[in-house]
Amino acid sequence: MSGQTLYDKLWQSHLVHSEPDGSALLYIDRHLVHEVTSPQAFEGLRLAGRKVWRATSAVAVPDHNVPTLNREQGITDAVSRLQVETLDRNCAEFGIVEYGMNDVRQGIVHVIGPEQGLTLPGMTVVCGDSHTSTHGAFGALAFGIGTSEVEHVLATQCLVARKSRSMRVWVKGRLGVGVTAKDLALAIIGQLGTAGGTGYAIEFAGPAVSALSLEGRMTLCNMAIEAGARAGMVAVDQATLDYVRGRPAAPTGSVWEQAEAWWRTLVSDEDAQFDCEVTVNGSDVVPQVTWGTSPEMVVGVTGAVPDPDDMSDAVKRSDGQRALNYMGLTAHTPITAIAVDKVFIGSCTNSRIEDLRAAAAVLKGRHKAASVKLAMVVPGSGLIKRQAEAEGLDKLFLAAGFEWREPGCSMCLAMNADRLEPGERCAATSNRNFEGRQGAGGRTHLVSPAMAAAAALAGHFVDVRDF
Amino acid sequence: MRALTELTGLVVPLDRANVDTDAIIPKQFLKSILRSGFGVNLFDAWRYLDQGEPGQDCSQRPLNPDFVLNQPRYQGAQILLARENFGCGSSREHAPWAIADYGLRVLIAPGFADIFYNNCFKNGLLPIVLPAEQVERLFQETFAHPGYQLHVDLVKQEIVTPAGEILTFDVDAHRKLCLLNGWDDIGLTLQHLGEIRAYEAQRIIDAPWLFS
Numbered sequence: 001m002s003g004q005t006l007y008d009k010l011w012q013s014h015l016v017h018s019e020p021d022g023s024a025l026l027y028i029d030r031h032l033v034h035e036v037t038s039p040q041a042f043e044g045l046r047l048a049g050r051k052v053w054r055a056t057s058a059v060a061v062p063d064h065n066v067p068t069l070n071r072e073q074g075i076t077d078a079v080s081r082l083q084v085e086t087l088d089r090n091c092a093e094f095g096i097v098e099y100g101m102n103d104v105r106q107g108i109v110h111v112i113g114p115e116q117g118l119t120l121p122g123m124t125v126v127c128g129d130s131h132t133s134t135h136g137a138f139g140a141l142a143f144g145i146g147t148s149e150v151e152h153v154l155a156t157q158c159l160v161a162r163k164s165r166s167m168r169v170w171v172k173g174r175l176g177v178g179v180t181a182k183d184l185a186l187a188i189i190g191q192l193g194t195a196g197g198t199g200y201a202i203e204f205a206g207p208a209v210s211a212l213s214l215e216g217r218m219t220l221c222n223m224a225i226e227a228g229a230r231a232g233m234v235a236v237d238q239a240t241l242d243y244v245r246g247r248p249a250a251p252t253g254s255v256w257e258q259a260e261a262w263w264r265t266l267v268s269d270e271d272a273q274f275d276c277e278v279t280v281n282g283s284d285v286v287p288q289v290t291w292g293t294s295p296e297m298v299v300g301v302t303g304a305v306p307d308p309d310d311m312s313d314a315v316k317r318s319d320g321q322r323a324l325n326y327m328g329l330t331a332h333t334p335i336t337a338i339a340v341d342k343v344f345i346g347s348c349t350n351s352r353i354e355d356l357r358a359a360a361a362v363l364k365g366r367h368k369a370a371s372v373k374l375a376m377v378v379p380g381s382g383l384i385k386r387q388a389e390a391e392g393l394d395k396l397f398l399a400a401g402f403e404w405r406e407p408g409c410s411m412c413l414a415m416n417a418d419r420l421e422p423g424e425r426c427a428a429t430s431n432r433n434f435e436g437r438q439g440a441g442g443r444t445h446l447v448s449p450a451m452a453a454a455a456a457l458a459g460h461f462v463d464v465r466d467f
Numbered sequence: 468m469r470a471l472t473e474l475t476g477l478v479v480p481l482d483r484a485n486v487d488t489d490a491i492i493p494k495q496f497l498k499s500i501l502r503s504g505f506g507v508n509l510f511d512a513w514r515y516l517d518q519g520e521p522g523q524d525c526s527q528r529p530l531n532p533d534f535v536l537n538q539p540r541y542q543g544a545q546i547l548l549a550r551e552n553f554g555c556g557s558s559r560e561h562a563p564w565a566i567a568d569y570g571l572r573v574l575i576a577p578g579f580a581d582i583f584y585n586n587c588f589k590n591g592l593l594p595i596v597l598p599a600e601q602v603e604r605l606f607q608e609t610f611a612h613p614g615y616q617l618h619v620d621l622v623k624q625e626i627v628t629p630a631g632e633i634l635t636f637d638v639d640a641h642r643k644l645c646l647l648n649g650w651d652d653i654g655l656t657l658q659h660l661g662e663i664r665a666y667e668a669q670r671i672i673d674a675p676w677l678f679s
Binding site for chain 2: 037040079144145148151
């Protein structure tokens with residue numbers, strides 16, 4: 001019998017019940033909650049007269065709707081305010097810990113989980129948000145769920161699930177200077193396609209993945225969903241343990257020893273079999289820029305906008321043409337000839353301290369181009385903001401003409417006031433370039449924080465390796 | 468949840484791949500704390516010529532005459548025909564809420580995004596995966612024949628075309644049972660109360676740090 005994959009181990013250790021047809025009840029260790037996908041779930045509990053099974057497993061934070069400016073004035077949009085207040089009320093009623101909007105621990109749900117040690121190796125982590133895959137960076141099984149499932153987990157501490165197939169993406173070699181986890185993620189999505197991971201749980205492995213910091217692994221796992229995979233994960237190693245140790249919710253003393261002994265087993269066995277294996281050469285990856293309206297529509301910064309006429313099938317050709325029309329681009333245009341109107345550094349993909357340092361290092365002593373109307377940095381949490389300020393990064397950003405904002409999801413999905421106007425083009429460190437994602441008619445190009453900073457300086461995309 | 472056993476319904480074809488949940492229901496409508504009322508904003512950015520905001524009277528808004536849902540021949544459709552990777556993107560259940568609220572009950576595509584697919588079954592919607600060539604043929608037949616209808620039978624797991632051709636499909640037994648009976652998962656899961664408690668008791672011993 002062959003060995004077990006990391007995914008097998010995580011699945012097996014959380015199995016409460018399984019049916020002959022493959023459907024199973026999976027125990028959930030950690031439930032992260034935010035304001036957008038939870039109100040109807042709490043309402044469902046109330047209507048059915050149900051209680052929360054284990055309130056201490058859940059932690060809530062408002063992030064999607066919160067303003068990134070003038071927060072002391074509260075939320076001016078009445079509909080957004082009601083949603084955030086509803087979260088406050090629901091958490092109070094059901095006894096769930098919440099980091100409120102003015103708590104320094106507040107931030108993007110996928111940033112604060114790991115930051116607080118609420119995300120630990122070997123956990124099952126769910127949240128009503130597709131980017132929950134982020135937490136897989138810790139050797140956890142983490143995936144996004146819908147609101148009915150949020151209610152289900154609140155009521156039963158379990159999820160009805162079916163085991164996915166397993167895929168290993170092996171990244172050999174090493175990433176070059178100026179090439180980041182974000183570029184690797186986009187390059188992998190470009191190779192797999194946005195549906196390439198559908199039905200799979202992906203384990204990212206190989207020397208180029210092991211060499212990533214936990215921040216980088218989070219970026220990589222965060223984008224697994226953009227390849228269609230509900231879960232992405234990286235095996236536990238010393239770097240994982242070093243990151244977790246000392247976090248507020250991490251175990252200590254003899255309990256840490258007990259935890260560590262188990263966590264160290266959370267790797268795929270050498271003889272484990274995967275349903276699908278994909279190899280990527282990390283040494284070949286160059287900084288990536290998306291050109292279309294799906295994350296798979298991506299090329300290296302050294303390339304050009306592709307010609308839909310060269311695409312293999314009819315559906316791809318028509319989608320490619322539609323994307324170019326929406327993006328206001330012409331085939332064969334060099335990527336470095338595309339000018340940007342706005343720059344957004346933030347989101348659950350790229351708003352951690354390492355991301356801010358990388359962007360600041362590019363900006364140091366320089367100023368954004370006059371043609372760039374707005375450049376903004378939205379730290380992933382209040383604590384990251386505080387740390388960046390302690391390191392003087394805020395001053396670098398401000399001197400470069402960037403705005404330095406309060407933490408939240410912000411212009412990744414533009415549920416608050418931060419958005420693109422129709423036709424505006426944005427270099428964004430977020431995760432989705434869908435039509436209208438950053439504002440109706442807005443045009444999004446996904447890039448790494450360093451590439452976004454470089455685009456802000458030049459006014460158009462440039463190869464950050466030349467900076 | 469509303470049960471679904473079989474239906475005969477008009478088919479509306481949405482001829483593009485990778486239709487994401489931002490397109491299905493744009494983010495500004497996610498601010499609602501209700502489960503209902505999303506149907507008028509289904510595909511909002513494609514369906515209307517103006518910019519949609521929560522709380523508008525959508526009956527007064529200018530429609531995009533080119534968008535397929537607005538064409539007279541597809542009014543009253545209950546079956547949506549779609550392309551590869553339908554429902555990709557976010558986990559927002561507002562997407563299936565909007566689709567169901569609009570009046571659609573069955574979705575047919577060569578593939579669906581995982582979370583969206585799962586969410587459909589929680590809301591009385593049946594997403595059916597068919598081979599790409601069968602979907603392509605249904606697109607061509609729908610374009611060619613105004614009033615094109617399909618009969619969908621969940622019990623037999625088959626689709627019957629107007630010509631009498633039968634296309635079979637797979638569906639997970641648990642999800643089928645729930646959809647046929649209109650059952651919600653929570654009540655079913657709580658039938659395993661003893662097992663959940665037993666698992667949890669063991670887990671407290673094996674991984675005490677999760678319970679502090």
